[in-house]
Amino acid sequence: MLRDGQPAGRGDRGVWRGGRGDPVLRGLYTAASGMLARVLQQERLAGDLANVNTPGYKASRNVTEAFPELLLSRLDGTGAPVVGPLGTGTVVAEPGADMRPGPWVTTGRPQDLALEGDGFFVVMGPGGPAYTRAGNFTVGSQGYLQAPDGSPVLDTTGQPLLVGSAQFTVRPDGQVVVGDAVLGTIARVTFANPAGLRRVGDNLWQATAESGPAVPAATPVRQGVLEQSNVDPVQVVVAMLANFRAFEAAQRAVQAQDQTLGLAIQEVGRVT
Structure with missing residues (x-):
């Protein structure tokens, strides 16, 4: 795998490291960033739903952006064949607005x-x-x-x-x-x-x-x-439910990463 444009050394023992050598649990951070993005989106959707009867109100447009991707390579002694890109998280962009006129x-x-x-x-x-x-x-x-x-x-x-x-x-x-x-x-x-x-x-x-x-x-x-407001309450409720399911999926990913880390600490380094 590549680290800041260079292959990760074999002494890294599979732990991803940032450019300054600090250990980074990328899977954990990626899932956590997804949870934070879903929380922010839920707040904006709730704001739209609260203003469904506000004259002239314009619904928010929630857009997510990915952090810069990393390029994965496989180290097998014959070079570094490219595996593909890996996303490292998501962030909610500045909210826009749906400027379509309301009824x-x-x-x-x-x-x-x-x-x-x-x-x-x-x-x-x-x-x-x-x-x-x-x-x-x-x-x-x-x-x-x-x-x-x-x-x-x-x-x-x-x-x-x-x-x-x-x-x-x-x-x-x-x-x-x-x-x-x-x-x-x-x-x-x-x-x-x-x-x-x-x-x-x-x-x-x-x-x-x-x-x-x-x-x-x-x-x-x-x-x-x-x-009137251009918020469609049915669409907002559906979006809130989908957003909550995505939050739950990211939460399960965090739990899986935590369990894997626990096993690595308790079992892999154990001397028999």
């Missing part, structure tokens, strides 16, 4: 808004502009349209949108009208790669280098309609 429900509330296509509403979060698909807005005590957490909704000029009261009309182009007066236009933006947005806070997103900067969009706005 709509008609509420009749003038503060409930939905985007008819791609894009996001813009609110002023604690760390600057943030983006959301959740249109379950309210009118604050000072007359500003705001998200449930109190973050003001921004207009196309980047200012909080003052509507005065709940008696307003939102046109498909985003203009907010009370009587004959146009109070402003609700900002809508899109991104070159929406999947690269980072989830922050309560159903909010922030731009990253991967997502690219926010670009103004002309996505139509529907009033009195609310976009």
Whole structure:
């Protein structure tokens, strides 16, 4: 077998060693990394299931990645014929999001808004502009349209949108009208790669280098309609069960490695 590009010496007695000579029980660590990855995935799936009724919520995408593979070779006195690669564990990648739109429900509330296509509403979060698909807005005590957490909704000029009261009309182009007066236009933006947005806070997103900067969009706005979560509870439950079975399999692998190690310590070195 190869160790950092070199065959393992015969004096290694079958124990894998890292580049610095420290003994590594690779089978044990590989199975343990699988257990840790499944625990993290279970937490994310549980979070999706808890938000099945959260307006505008986007389901998480759980992706696992393998640690760098090792190349195995057989030492038989005639060279080092290649056996093949060996994976040394798995890790859960940074969570992405399923940005597909969720189903709509008609509420009749003038503060409930939905985007008819791609894009996001813009609110002023604690760390600057943030983006959301959740249109379950309210009118604050000072007359500003705001998200449930109190973050003001921004207009196309980047200012909080003052509507005065709940008696307003939102046109498909985003203009907010009370009587004959146009109070402003609700900002809508899109991104070159929406999947690269980072989830922050309560159903909010922030731009990253991967997502690219926010670009103004002309996505139509529907009033009195609310976009629901795109989480499919049946699929999430099935995924949780499959994930739990995979955790159990990794757990049994850890137990088998532990038993093998115990036998190696207690029986192989025994002097009769």
